[in-house]
Amino acid sequence: MKLIFFLLLYASCFSSCTSRLSPKDTEIKALSDSLKVRCNDRIMQTDSLRIEAENFMAHTQPGTPEYFLARQYYINSYFNEKNFPRVLEMLDETERMPGYKDLPATQANYLYTRSRCYQFMQQYDKAIAISRQIMDLVPTPGDTLAHEGIRTRAVGAMNNVNNIFYFTNRTDQGAEWFHRLRTNPPALLDECCRRDMMIFEGYLRGLAGQKERAEAVMDSAHALPVYRKTAENTFRDCSFAASVYYALPHRKDDMERLLKHAISEGRKDRYIPGINWAMSLLGNIYSRQNRFQEAVQLQYQGLEIGLRLQDNVFCARCYHELSNLYYKWGMYPQAQYYIDKVFAWQENTNTNLKDKGAYHLTKWSIVQKLPGYRREERLKLLATADSCFLLSEIKQTAQTHFYKAIDRIMILPYESAKGLEDIERYYGSNTSTASDYNVEALRAIALFRLGRDAEARKTILAIKKYNSTDSYHFLDTLMSHYIHREDNAVIAHLTRLREPLLQVYLEQKTREAVVEADIRYQTEQKEKENRLLSAEVELKSSRLQTFIFTGLFLLAIGVGIGGWLWMRLRLKEREKLFSQQQLHEQSQRLQQLIASRQELNNRNEELLRQLVDIQATHDKTCDLEHVMESLQPCLLTNREEEQFRTAFASLYPTVLHSLRSICPRITRTEELFCMLIVLKQNNEEISRTLGITRSSVLKNRYRLRTKLGLPEGCDLDSEVRALLLPE
Structure with missing residues (x-):
């Protein structure tokens, strides 16, 4: 019973503390808002959170609520790295700072972080004691923000205490702890958390097997008003109540209603841990009532949620439930298809050992019904499941060990001694469990395989009643052996054991065959619809690819033409520049030639004037006319x-x-x-x-x-x- 509640107990995420920043200081408020968004993110960036927290602390005055808020974010960055000793050291430093004792809401935040550290360090008693300190805090009168902050942390602390008592297998002590708390509650819890205390007490009493008291406490809790309604709190209340009513046949209608309401509320939030457990439990109810289509449809809805959240663990669990459903109704190829999906999904995620063991155990059950698997392969699956369960430190149910014993007896005859040892270890001292699972029949098979015929015969004759239709084939195995040996006394005794079960067995097989035929018909119709949808999707995909390739081709042509035009333009610009340079050089040459001619002409004129003067002064002394004529051309x-x-x-x-x-x-x-x-x-x-x-x-x-x-x-x-x- 307790294993079905495991997924409900994920640790709650840190929520940001209520800020008291001055609205006038816009810079500090912007830093605070940025930190809140980053700290509320489920995938928190540790480095950036630490840097922003340091920046925030640099803009605030030590001893103020804003400073302690920034320091809390800074400490949370180390908590995200699981550096718990460093977190505790910084918490000790903070508690010694001036002004800390004057801020009860701040104390609640820091104490909550300390309790979480102790919880992860497995110092559970310290974690419970620190959580109790949070509940004893008293807010300043009239300070509604501090009141709400302490209340939120107190509820989170109660959730952590609940988880601790569950994981340490002390559910009865946990129920009494919450009973004492609500009997003599602190003022704040008595005002607004009485419903929460009763919910946790009823849940733990249900896990401890105290069915009547758990039912009474849970009914009283749901009769109280909700102090602050949220999707997460509603999911917790409904799912915890459903877990209590699960063991009460007369409350099955209430259980189904509560689970539906819990799932509906769970879909409203981004992600609530445990919603896949609620879907699995509701699917089991549908399956027991032969509402197979509703059970399958529910898991498909869970797959949609998992794919939307990109949560591989969630998707793997939904595929696992689908595999179990198809296995239960004898559709083993479909069950194998979905369990293979589970193994494909778990390769891309960090699957916990408990889930991994359950996946291997389910696959082992499926391959039992399918040909083509060797004994060594089956043994490997079972051994892996066994190792995962042992390493996970989770107490196993009798049924898990029962399946392991069956495997060693029925599948691996050369390990029958080990199978007999397991039966005696797991069931020898538990009469009720032995009666439930017909251990004497298993013991007889093991003794028969070991060659201890006399002990096997004595064990068979001692069986008074065989009440398991699921393992009807065990009697067939024993019957075939003793028919071969012509042991009429044993044959008659086995026949008497089989007669009350035969009609039930045949009805069950007939019902399974009818359901299987209906399921196959529905499956074929769905497959046809899926093929049509796949063809439509492929057609649209082909068109989209054609459009994409055409667009890329046209884009490439456009780029090529544009590049060619750009190159032509650059070439023309270069030619134009070269021509301008040539023209400029030619123009300079012409100007130089003209200037040189003009200078030469000036010199000639000057020489002519000098010659005229000389001729006038020295008349007929020299013949200068020839010289002057030579300068005129x-x-x-x-x-x-x-x-x-x-x-x-x-x-x-x-x-x-x-x-x-x-x-x-x-x-x-x-x-x-x-x-x-x-x-x-x-x-x-x-x-x-x-x-x-x-x-x-x-x-x-x-x-x-x-x-x-x-x-x-x-x-x-x-x-x-x-x-x-x-x-």
């Missing part, structure tokens, strides 16, 4: 002129072609004149560049105006540039 040589034309053509490639098209009879000198106009040279600069006088420049302008057909009074430079330069 154009300063541009043919080579320099070609260089000038080449450089100009690179800058203005269409000018000369346009000029010759407009005026075919233009001379080379006039072309040079037009090129200098295009380069924005004035008359003075043109005369110095070409080495001619200003009057010659004006004459050339007149002739050029005539050849180009320009009217009088217009600006020659502007017209030439307008004609020759493109817009």
Whole structure:
């Protein structure tokens, strides 16, 4: 009985303490809110929690409620790492700080953390004593926040005490402890926690086998009003009451109603430990009442919750219950399918030893009914289950040992001596258990396998009643042996034992066959629906993949085209930059050439003036006319002129072609004149560049105006540039 309540007793998570931060200090309030969110997270980030707590403490004054709140979060970071000695050391330091004794709500939080440390360190008596101190705290009158904080911690402390008494197998002592507490309760508990105390007392009395007192206490507890209703508290009250009513046949309707209500409340919260146990227990009720579809549907709902929460342990337990349901109704391939699912899920999670042993025991039961498994494989499953149970330090039920004995007797004949030893050890001193599980029949089989025929025959004849239809095949095994030996006395005795069970056995098999046929029909219909849904899902998945691949292909093409255009643009920019650099260099060369020609022309003019002066002073003393004539010609040589034309053509490639098209009879000198106009040279600069006088420049302008057909009074430079330069 006690094992079905194991999942109800998970340790409760830390809840954040009520903060008294000043609403004016927005920075401290923001830090506090951040810490509350992180500390309430079930997967708390220890490092970040510690860093934020240190930051919070740096912004608060020591001795204030805010400072103790931040220090509590800081200590919780070490608690998450299970560094309990360090936590206790820091708690001792905190209790010596000034202002600590003046804050009862803060004391409740720190005492709760201390009790949890002692509980994890298995110092259970200290944990219970510290929990009792929490319940004795008195809040400051009028301080509603402190009142609620102490009440919350007191309820959590009672839950921890309940867990301690359960895990140490002292349920009767625990029931008396809670009875004394509610008989003489502290003021706070008497005001708002009387229902909670009675719930825990009734639950422990039910585990201790005190059925009538447990029922009376639980009924009285549920008659009291709820102080503060939450989904978690409602689930606890309903599930604990259902566990008490489980042993009372006349309360089966109440049990089913309470379990349904507990499951309904459990779904409202993000996660409540024990909801999978409640679903399993309700599923067992459905199964006993032949409501197979409802039992299976309930476990599928549990699977949905487990998948939504991404809880592998939850999912594995739901698959385990499905496997047990199919095994019970003789659908062994389906049972094997779901137990294989269990083993696949438990590989990805940290399964506790108790659950792991139950999974191996269930698989062993299933492979008993299926061909293809060797004896060594079956023994390995049973040995693994046995090891898990022993290491888990959980007291085993008689049925578990009974199955182990059956395996060693029926499956492994060469270990029959060990099987007989187990029977004598587990059942020899327990008459009621031996009667329930027909141990004498097992003893007879073991003695027969060991060759101790006389003892086996005596044991069989001593059996007065055989009351197990589930193990009907044991009698068949003994019957076949003694029919072969023609022992009529034993055969007659076994026949008398079988007759009362035969009709029940046949009815049970018939009922199982009908249910199995109905289940198979329903299963086929569901499989058809699943195949249709799978086909639809595959079609949608195929379409989605097509859309994705098409989108990726178009995206790749777009990226390629964009990259190509970008490369072309970069190439054009580089070509343009290179052309601009070339034009700039050519323009500089032209300017340098013009400047050099103008400088040379200035020197020539200066020499001519000097020669004129010399000739006037020394008349007929020397012949200077020839020298002066040699300085008069154009300063541009043919080579320099070609260089000038080449450089100009690179800058203005269409000018000369346009000029010759407009005026075919233009001379080379006039072309040079037009090129200098295009380069924005004035008359003075043109005369110095070409080495001619200003009057010659004006004459050339007149002739050029005539050849180009320009009217009088217009600006020659502007017209030439307008004609020759493109817009």
